Amino acid sequence: MSEDWRQGGFGLYVHWPFCAAKCPYCDFNSHVARTIDHAAWRNAYAHELERSAAETPGRVLNAIFFGGGTPSLMEPEAVAAVIEAAGRYWTLANDLEVTLEANPGSVEAGRFAAYRDAGVNRVSMGIQALNDRDLARLGRIHSVAEARAAFDIARNCFDRVSFDLIYARQDQTLADWQAELTEALSMAIDHISLYQLTIEQGTAFGDRYNAGKLRGLPHDDLAADMYDATQDICGAHGMSRYEVSNHSRPGSESRHNLIYWHYGDYIGIGPGAHGRLTVGGNRYATEAPRNPQAWLDAVRKASGESERTALSGIEQAQEFLMMGLRLVEGVDPERFAALAGYPLPAKAVSELQDLGMLNVGKTNISVTDQGFNVLNAVLGALLAD
Amino acid sequence: MTDLDHIRNFSIVAHIDHGKSTLADRLIQSTNTVSAREMKEQLLDAMDIERERGITIKANTVRIEYIADNGELYILNLIDTPGHVDFAYEVSRSMHAVEGSLLVVDSTQGVEAQTLANVYQAIDADHEIIPVLNKIDLPASEPQRVKEQIEDVIGIDASDALLVSAKSGLGIHETLEAICKRLPAPTGDRNAPLKAMLVDSWYDSYLGVVVLVRIMDGVMKKNDRVKFMRNGTVHQIDKIGVFRPAMQDVAELGPGEIGFITASIKQVRDTKVGDTITTEKKGTDKALPGFKPSIPVVFCGLFPVDSAEFEDLRDAIEKLALNDASFSYEMETSAALGFGFRCGFLGLLHLEVIRDRLEREYDIELITTAPSVVYHIYMKDGTMQELHNPADMPDLTYVDHIEEPRIKATIMVPDEYLGDVLKLCQDRRGIQLELTYAGTRPLVVYDLPLNEVVFDFYDRLKSVTKGYASFDYQLIGYREDNLVKMQVLVNDEPVDALSMMVHRDRAEMRGRAMCEKLKELIPRHMFKIPIQAAIGGKVIARETLSALRKDVTAKCYGGDATRKRKLLDKQKAGKKKMRQFGKVDIPQEAFISALKMDS
Ligand SMILES: Nc1nc2c(ncn2[C@@H]2O[C@H](COP(=O)(O)OP(=O)(O)O)[C@@H](O)[C@H]2O)c(=O)[nH]1
Ligand SMILES: C[S@@+](CC[C@H](N)C(=O)[O-])C[C@H]1O[C@@H](n2cnc3c(N)ncnc32)[C@H](O)[C@@H]1O
Ligand code: SF4
Ligand SMILES: [Mg+2]
Numbered sequence: 016m017s018e019d020w021r022q023g024g025f026g027l028y029v030h031w032p033f034c035a036a037k038c039p040y041c042d043f044n045s046h047v048a049r050t051i052d053h054a055a056w057r058n059a060y061a062h063e064l065e066r067s068a069a070e071t072p073g074r075v076l077n078a079i080f081f082g083g084g085t086p087s088l089m090e091p092e093a094v095a096a097v098i099e100a101a102g103r104y105w106t107l108a109n110d111l112e113v114t115l116e117a118n119p120g121s122v123e124a125g126r127f128a129a130y131r132d133a134g135v136n137r138v139s140m141g142i143q144a145l146n147d148r149d150l151a152r153l154g155r156i157h158s159v160a161e162a163r164a165a166f167d168i169a170r171n172c173f174d175r176v177s178f179d180l181i182y183a184r185q186d187q188t189l190a191d192w193q194a195e196l197t198e199a200l201s202m203a204i205d206h207i208s209l210y211q212l213t214i215e216q217g218t219a220f221g222d223r224y225n226a227g228k229l230r231g232l233p234h235d236d237l238a239a240d241m242y243d244a245t246q247d248i249c250g251a252h253g254m255s256r257y258e259v260s261n262h263s264r265p266g267s268e269s270r271h272n273l274i275y276w277h278y279g280d281y282i283g284i285g286p287g288a289h290g291r292l293t294v295g296g297n298r299y300a301t302e303a304p305r306n307p308q309a310w311l312d313a314v315r316k317a318s319g320e321s322e323r324t325a326l327s328g329i330e331q332a333q334e335f336l337m338m339g340l341r342l343v344e345g346v347d348p349e350r351f352a353a354l355a356g357y358p359l360p361a362k363a364v365s366e367l368q369d370l371g372m373l374n375v376g377k378t379n380i381s382v383t384d385q386g387f388n389v390l391n392a393v394l395g396a397l398l399a400d
Numbered sequence: 401m402t403d404l405d406h407i408r409n410f411s412i413v414a415h416i417d418h419g420k421s422t423l424a425d426r427l428i429q430s431t432n433t434v435s436a437r438e439m440k441e442q443l444l445d446a447m448d449i450e451r452e453r454g455i456t457i458k459a460n461t462v463r464i465e466y467i468a469d470n471g472e473l474y475i476l477n478l479i480d481t482p483g484h485v486d487f488a489y490e491v492s493r494s495m496h497a498v499e500g501s502l503l504v505v506d507s508t509q510g511v512e513a514q515t516l517a518n519v520y521q522a523i524d525a526d527h528e529i530i531p532v533l534n535k536i537d538l539p540a541s542e543p544q545r546v547k548e549q550i551e552d553v554i555g556i557d558a559s560d561a562l563l564v565s566a567k568s569g570l571g572i573h574e575t576l577e578a579i580c581k582r583l584p585a586p587t588g589d590r591n592a593p594l595k596a597m598l599v600d601s602w603y604d605s606y607l608g609v610v611v612l613v614r615i616m617d618g619v620m621k622k623n624d625r626v627k628f629m630r631n632g633t634v635h636q637i638d639k640i641g642v643f644r645p646a647m648q649d650v651a652e653l654g655p656g657e658i659g660f661i662t663a664s665i666k667q668v669r670d671t672k673v674g675d676t677i678t679t680e681k682k683g684t685d686k687a688l689p690g691f692k693p694s695i696p697v698v699f700c701g702l703f704p705v706d707s708a709e710f711e712d713l714r715d716a717i718e719k720l721a722l723n724d725a726s727f728s729y730e731m732e733t734s735a736a737l738g739f740g741f742r743c744g745f746l747g748l749l750h751l752e753v754i755r756d757r758l759e760r761e762y763d764i765e766l767i768t769t770a771p772s773v774v775y776h777i778y779m780k781d782g783t784m785q786e787l788h789n790p791a792d793m794p795d796l797t798y799v800d801h802i803e804e805p806r807i808k809a810t811i812m813v814p815d816e817y818l819g820d821v822l823k824l825c826q827d828r829r830g831i832q833l834e835l836t837y838a839g840t841r842p843l844v845v846y847d848l849p850l851n852e853v854v855f856d857f858y859d860r861l862k863s864v865t866k867g868y869a870s871f872d873y874q875l876i877g878y879r880e881d882n883l884v885k886m887q888v889l890v891n892d893e894p895v896d897a898l899s900m901m902v903h904r905d906r907a908e909m910r911g912r913a914m915c916e917k918l919k920e921l922i923p924r925h926m927f928k929i930p931i932q933a934a935i936g937g938k939v940i941a942r943e944t945l946s947a948l949r950k951d952v953t954a955k956c957y958g959g960d961a962t963r964k965r966k967l968l969d970k971q972k973a974g975k976k977k978m979r980q981f982g983k984v985d986i987p988q989e990a991f992i993s994a995l996k997m998d999s
Contacts, residue, residue: 211954239949260954275956289960300962333968334961341956366983370926390952392926395971 017296019331019354023279024077025105026271029060029097030285031086032307035120039154039219040181040212044287044305045084057093059314061100063284066318068104070294071282076105078112078271081135087117091126095133112270114139117169119162127172137175139208139269140166145195149184154219163202170204175267177206182245183238184212186231192241193248200252205267209245210260211238239388246384259341259387276342278335284319286310291326291334298331300324328354333398340394345374345381363396402475407656408583409477409614411494413522414504415512415870419534422566423504423575424462424480430572431464431476433644461612461658462645468580476579477658479599481518491518493673493691495525497599497614497658500583502575503550507533507563508540510549511838512870513812519554528583531561532575537568545839553838588655593684594618594626594677599658601671603722607639609665613677614658617684621652625680626663629687630672634680635663668725694726696744697805697875698751698854699788701732701769701897702758703740705977705988709764710739716762717741720754727754732789736897736981737767737991742789744774748854767979767988769897773851776803776878791896793885796936803878804901805850808833810843810872817865818842824864828852829881829903847876851901886911886940889932890918893982897991907933911941921990924948929984 034045079101081094098113114137115130127138142162144150150159157165169176180199182192199207214224214232223229233241246256254262258276261269274281280298283290287305291298302322304310313319326334332355339346352358364380367373372386372393386393414420428434464476479498481491495501501522505515522529531550533543543563550558562578564571600612613620620626624637641649642659653659665671674691678684704713717729728744745751751771758764775787778800787793787802809830813821825832825846834845848857853873861869886907888898898918902910911933918931926948933941953967978985 208955213954235948235950242950242952259952259956272956275961278961289962291961302962330965333965337964337968338956338961367926372926388950388952389926389948391967391971392948392951394968395975396926398968399972399975 017293017298019335019350020278020280020291020293020298022350023277024270024274025071025074025279026078026080026274026281027064027076027101028271028281028283028285028288028290029079029081029086030283030288030303031056031081031084031089032286032310033088034083034085035088035118036154036156037219039223040215042215042218042221043084046307048307051088053090053093055311057090057096059311059319060093060097060284062314063319064097064100064104066320067282067284067290067292070292071105071280074105075108076101076111077108077279078114078274080113080271081115083116085118086115087126087130091129091133094130094135098134110270112137112175114269114271116141117165118157119165120157125168127169131172136173137177137269138169138173139206140169140176140178142166142178142199143181144184145180145198149187152185153181166202175206176204177208177263177269178203179208179210181210181212183233183241185229187233187241189237189240189244193244196245196248200249200254203252203254206261206263206269207249207254208261209249211242242388243384255343256387257343259390273342276338278331278338286319297325300326328356331355336397337394340380340382340390343381345379347378348380349378359397360399363399367393367396402654402657404588404656405585406472407475407477407586408500408579409479409498409586409656409658410500410502410579410583411479411481411498411522412502412504413481413491413515413518414534415506415509415514415518418504418506418509418512418515419566420480420504423502423532423534423564424478426566426569426572427464427476427478427576428462428645430569431466431576433462433464460645461643461660463642463658466576466580469577474580475657476576479658492521492525494599495521495527496674496691497597498525498527499586500528500530500579502532502579503529503554503556504532504534505546505550506535507543507546508535508538510542510546510841511553511812513810513872514870516554516810516812517872517874519556523556529556530575530578530582531556531558532564532571533561534564534566536563537565537570549839553843586656588615589617590619590655592617593682594620594624594679595684595686595688596620596626596653596677597688598628598671598673598675598677600673601665601668601725603668607662609662609668609671611661611663611665611671611677612658613653613661615653615655616688617655618679619652619654620661620677626661626677627680627683628671629676629678630690633670635665637661637663667722669722671725673725694746696726696728696746696774697850698745698747698771698773699742700745700751700771701734701737701740701742701767701789702755703734703737703767703769705765705767707738712762713741713758713764713766716758716764717743719762720757724754726750734769734791734897736895736979736986737769740767744788748858767991769991770900771854772901773805773854775805775883775901778803787901790885790899790901793899793901801880802883802901803880804883806876806879807848807850807853807873808876809846809848809853811846811861811869812838812841812843813865813869815840815842817868818844820864821861821869824857824860828857829906848873849881849903850875884935886914887934888914888918889930889934889939890922890986891929891982891984892932893984895981895986904935907935908940915941915943917993918986918990919943919945921993922984922986925984927983 032044032046033048037047113135115135117138117140119140119142143153143155145159147158214220249262256262257268280291280293286307288303290301301320303319304313304321310319332351336351348359368375374381374383412420460480462478466474466476468474479494481494503519533546547558547561562571562575595617597614599614601609604610622637622640625634627634639662641647676687704710721727726746729741732740732742759766772790777785777787779798780800828848829852830846830848833847836843861871882904883901884904886900886902887894915931915933922945928947929945931943932939978987
């Protein structure tokens with residue numbers, strides 16, 4: 016059990032907390048800063064890498080992910096330094112995946128070649144919408160034309176380019192979305208992420224929603240219809256869902272994200288970054304200060320890790336299931352039982368099977384198409400006590 | 401010990417908010433009964449809940465010493481009585497312990513339903529009544545009109561009514577003088593054997609049971625061995641005193657006096673209000689007539705939200721019952737709600753007060769099931785069963801007929817709302833008995849089934865009359881009607897806590913309303929849920945709650961699995977606020993809300 020993580024692999028997540036502007040729907044740990052001391056950030060990442068590496072000697076690293084915020088605001092030298100250090104500390108897998116999240120503004124597009132030279136081999140772009148009115152409503156600072164241009168540059172630099180869209184937007188109809196998605200799939204290369212707009216508390220959208228001023232959001236039934244239509248259209252284009260909101264051609268899944276969903280180990284460095292790390296036979300959840308300056312200060316003092324909590328077997332089993340059932344491939348119930356010390360509740364499993372929510376095999380349990388729509392309720396039933 | 405000529409015992413009767421408590425405060429204050437430092441508003445309303453709601457539940461007493469204009473010292477004993485209909489019995493008892501009443505009427509409002517109900521009790525107890533027109537400081541005050549109304553409607557002379565502002569203190573001196581001059585002194589014989597009336601009793605956590613007494617004849621002293629005549633128990637008096645309004649010891653209480661004793665009595669239940677107390681030796685053999693015991697008329701189930709708190713609930717209920725003999729309880733088990741208690745109350749306010757106290761003072765979260773009245777079920781074999789809980793309804797094949805309690809409701813309402821009130825009473829199966837005018841205000845008397853009133857009649861009345869109606873009622877007996885038990889089935893399983901007795905003609909309407917309400921209250925599940933109302937095996941109303949369509953977190957925050965686990969915890973916390981019936985989770989509030997009617 017103590018080596019459970021090996022079934023998911025080992026990854027490195029680097030969080031860059033700055034953006035050119037804050038989007039009104041976003042509650043990621045992202046901040047707008049007037050000036051950024053790039054050297055300080057490069058040093059801090061180096062320090063944190065060294066500290067983490069000391070705890071994980073001899074491991075094989077499967078993936079690196081630069082997330083944000085807007086990592087395409089990082090200086091390519093800083094990106095290069097992180098990748099180079101990772102190569103010194105760990106054995107890099109032959110198929111090492113190095114992803115960088117990029118915003119489709121023109122400033123960033125010019126840097127793609129430099130990122131490629133630094134070792135990035137995959138880009139994930141936040142295109143969000145394919146019409147300018149909706150981009151404006153989402154508070155995005157780029158146009159569709161700029162996004163397409165940036166995307167073209169990216170695809171010339173990288174073999175693997177993914178992009179994100181947000182749907183179930185204000186006033187969007189089912190037909191609107193079907194048309195937009197079809198257009199998006201004609202651009203797509205090997206991977207696409209399609210997120211239904213979530214109203215998060217503490218964001219500008221959240222406040223507007225609470226005040227009753229965010230109108231035209233789809234009701235549950237329409238949202239469900241949109242989700243179902245998404246599966247049909249993507250399937251027909253050879254880009255089936257492999258996770259709740261992620262689609263790819265076979266074999267082109269995001270390897271880094273699969274580490275989360277396969278419940279592997281990952282180091283998280285940068286403000287607010289989370290990690291899961293097995294050391295000395297215990298699996299820990301790690302956290303870092305969310306405020307960028309606070310994180311820098313903490314790193315300078317000693318360590319950018321503010322919390323380290325040992326996870327019980329049951330907590331690990333819960334996390335494993337919650338992450339794993341997001342994947343179409345499902346989970347091995349034996350792995351749950353090994354972590355929890357007890358099997359999945361047979362009654363709940365068979366009830367969910369009868370309701371058509373779960374596919375239940377001897378060595379595998381997975382969520383059905385119907386089950387994906389109500390995954391939280393399925394998990395709630397499976398983890399009821 | 402004061403001679404009888406210088407004692408006056410009285411109570412104050414008033415409709416709620418007409419100023420009874422304020423007047424009592426002024427009387428206490430202007431006679432320096434309490435130092436300015438100790439003076440706080442509504443001195444006599446002791447319990448928190450009483451203070452908050454501005455109602456007096458237990459009878460409270462205060463002894464006031466007053467030097468009258470004739471230079472003589474008078475002892476004035478005021479018994480403050482609860483004004484609410486639920487506690488009408490307590491009012492009537494207290495009335496028998498005093499000789500006179502101040503009839504307080506808000507001079508901006510006039511006579512209201514509770515004024516009537518309470519003043520009739522004072523008249524029944526042969527009181528001398530002094531009308532007091534309060535709030536004359538207000539511009540809307542109409543003393544002349546209200547005087548005429550008192551004479552017309554109540555039929556007592558109001559020409560000498562006192563004009564008072566309890567708020568400013570105007571007329572307080574005149575009130576004190578009138579009490580001395582116009583109310584009769586008590587009678588009694590100091591040399592006769594002890595005869596004392598047990599007026600009230602309650603539990604005090606330091607002293608145990610405290611008994612409020614009114615001495616009719618004889619003398620009561622510390623260390624006396626006294627006999628409670630109803631069951632012959634003998635106790636030695638540990639402590640004897642009067643309320644000012646704090647307890648103050650005295651050497652003895654003589655005829656006409658009102659005070660308290662403690663005598664190592666364990667439970668309030670061991671004392672019966674209206675009982676006669678005499679000395680163990682050479683006592684009287686003529687007991688006072690006594691009072692009818694108050695009987696619970698409204699029943700409901702109380703269950704702990706957290707079933708692990710059942711024992712705590714039991715302790716709390718037992719403690720409350722020590723202090724309140726009018727409240728009954730017995731254990732109840734419900735398939736849905738687990739272990740709890742079926743409790744009986746004097747009325748809805750009483751129910752709310754007890755429930756609030758359990759939640760507040762004992763910190764137990766409760767699920768309250770629909771209040772029900774007591775039905776009389778006449779069986780074919782000629783026997784009669786009392787039904788306190790619709791879930792216990794016997795098999796209909798053995799039932800001959802069912803009788804339900806009826807009330808006589810007195811409602812006073814401004815003309816413009818009369819139509820709405822009549823419609824409300826009609827909708828609730830009422831039979832009009834009277835429609836007259838008290839001055840210019842309509843006074844409506846209806847014969848209504850209590851079960852149509854217990855739940856939300858008062859709320860509805862308030863809302864259709866914008867708060868301008870006043871309401872009072874008394875039980876008048878049982879009558880047969882076409883009553884049936886309506887069951888509710890959620891996902892084809894009967895939910896016992898939602899079953900109720902209804903009139904057959906109203907069953908479809910109630911059933912439909914109930915199913916619609918439940919459809920709103922129950923969250924969507926992964927499957928569709930039929931919600932049905934049925935009588936016997938016959939479904940009379942049906943709704944379907946469609947299945948949950950969408951509940952999935954679209955995006956995963958990188959590696960933040962902790963966030964997902966928190967979501968799960970939140971989900972679980974939400975579930976804790978629900979009860980499981982078969983596969984369906986029903987929120988607690990559904991048990992009460994589903995029964996509220998909109999018409
Ligand atoms: N203006 C005015 N207000 C009064 C007078 N007496 C009582 N009140 C107010 O009327 C309300 C009800 O008084 P309260 O004594 O609690 O009435 P109770 O329900 O009969 O005990 C309170 O807000 C008092 O302050 C008065 O003489 N004049
Ligand atoms: C961490 S963001 C970073 C991407 C990049 N900064 C950008 O905005 O282009 C990752 C993705 O999450 C999605 N996202 C962020 N907030 C969301 C929300 N409230 N509802 C749905 N999707 C959201 C967006 O599609 C976004 O591209
Ligand atoms: S959506 Fe992307 S660009 Fe917008 S605030 Fe969030 S992280 Fe920054
Ligand atoms: Mg009061």
